[in-house]
Amino acid sequence: MIMQIAIIGAGLGGLTLARVLHVHGIDATVYEAEASAAARTQGGQLDIHEIDGQVALAAAGLMEEFRAIIHQGAEATRVLDSSGAVLFDEPDDGTGGRPEVLRGDLRRILVDSLPAETVRWGKKLIGVEPLGDGRHGLTFADGSAAISDLVVGADGAWSKIRPLVSSATPKYVGVTFVETYCYDVDERHPAASAAVGSGAMFAMSPGMGIAAHREAGGVLHAYVEVNRPAEWVDGVSSTDAAAARAYVAAEFAGWATELTSLITAADTAPVARMIHALPNDQRWDRVPGVTLVGDAAHLMPPSGDGANLAMFDGAELGRVIAEYPGDIETALAEYECALFSRSAAVAVEAHETLDRCLGDRAPYGLIELISGGAA
Numbered sequence: 001m002i003m004q005i006a007i008i009g010a011g012l013g014g015l016t017l018a019r020v021l022h023v024h025g026i027d028a029t030v031y032e033a034e035a036s037a038a039a040r041t042q043g044g045q046l047d048i049h050e051i052d053g054q055v056a057l058a059a060a061g062l063m064e065e066f067r068a069i070i071h072q073g074a075e076a077t078r079v080l081d082s083s084g085a086v087l088f089d090e091p092d093d094g095t096g097g098r099p100e101v102l103r104g105d106l107r108r109i110l111v112d113s114l115p116a117e118t119v120r121w122g123k124k125l126i127g128v129e130p131l132g133d134g135r136h137g138l139t140f141a142d143g144s145a146a147i148s149d150l151v152v153g154a155d156g157a158w159s160k161i162r163p164l165v166s167s168a169t170p171k172y173v174g175v176t177f178v179e180t181y182c183y184d185v186d187e188r189h190p191a192a193s194a195a196v197g198s199g200a201m202f203a204m205s206p207g208m209g210i211a212a213h214r215e216a217g218g219v220l221h222a223y224v225e226v227n228r229p230a231e232w233v234d235g236v237s238s239t240d241a242a243a244a245r246a247y248v249a250a251e252f253a254g255w256a257t258e259l260t261s262l263i264t265a266a267d268t269a270p271v272a273r274m275i276h277a278l279p280n281d282q283r284w285d286r287v288p289g290v291t292l293v294g295d296a297a298h299l300m301p302p303s304g305d306g307a308n309l310a311m312f313d314g315a316e317l318g319r320v321i322a323e324y325p326g327d328i329e330t331a332l333a334e335y336e337c338a339l340f341s342r343s344a345a346v347a348v349e350a351h352e353t354l355d356r357c358l359g360d361r362a363p364y365g366l367i368e369l370i371s372g373g374a375a
Contacts, residue, residue, distance in 0.1 A: 014154030020318030076199030134289025
């Protein structure tokens with residue numbers, strides 16, 4: 001009898017799982033709420049690490065495709081103070097182990113590597129019901145339904161699958177990132193372009209900062225980071241984009257204009273991303289026929305590890321399913337045992353990284369982290 005594997009969510013973790021299963025000759029179906037692969041922009045650049053993200057891509061047989069989408073030179077990193085003075089500047093010499101790629105490009109090569117019917121677009125999950133013996137009934141907003149022998153929650157921070165195994169819910173960590181974009185930057189935003197440089201720029205101080213990446217096509221993608229209560233976000237949500245920009249920029253009074261222009265002169269309305277996290281030691285008892293990958297399993301502050309960890313989760317889950325044909329519960333138990341230990345350690349590091357960026361020692365704690373020495 002063929003096992004019916006349902007993966008909820010076509011993010012990087014769910015797609016990596018589907019691809020690794022396909023490599024091993026195992027079919028799975030990915031159910032995704034978005035209408036198509038092009039329904040929305042997939043976010044900015046990701047640095048893909050040798051120890052996890054690249055391991056996952058190798059297991060998926062996609063290293064050649066990965067190398068073709070690398071943004072050359074984007075590993076350059078600089079740290080500035082609020083006046084725009086450069087405190088740390090590390091060029092991309094081509095020897096680093098964390099090449100940068102656009103999330104959308106990475107997702108595309110994963111989608112393209114799967115048989116056409118693997119991803120079912122426009123399938124917003126609205127209900128999941130245990131049927132016994134590890135099987136689950138799934139219902140979708142379009143009125144369709146499915147039954148799974150294994151359901152994998154790859155559906156992110158607000159996972160609808162997580163409640164099957166855990167009562168934990170994400171909590172606001174007291175930090176909000178405000179996202180902006182500037183386009184055609186060398187011509188239209190030359191001062192900001194020069195400040196950011198060829199890769200990543202971090203201008204940090206205790207409680208607040210501005211981070212930006214140079215992306216292909218003359219794009220600066222910035223995240224304005226602030227320690228603020230949840231109510232502060234209401235001012236960013238204004239339908240008046242100019243008022244929202246002014247509201248955010250007011251927090252950075254006295255900062256260099258080449259930095260604040262990433263807010264005031266942005267070509268997009270600011271979008272607030274409240275940062276939530278699950279407990280660092282998030283784990284659950286083995287529940288037949290269900291497990292989690294990525295943010296659904298271990299949501300943590302952004303520190304460069306989330307996407308890498310999600311892909312590694314997917315690759316590892318695919319590997320153990322292939323290693324234990326006909327014994328899915330042994331496979332899931334082995335996967336989760338390693339998952340809990342791995343994700344707890346990375347979660348602690350993620351909170352430490354956030355503190356280095358915005359804590360009392362910013363920006364020097366961040367410089368120590370990047371350089372591996374004292375600042």
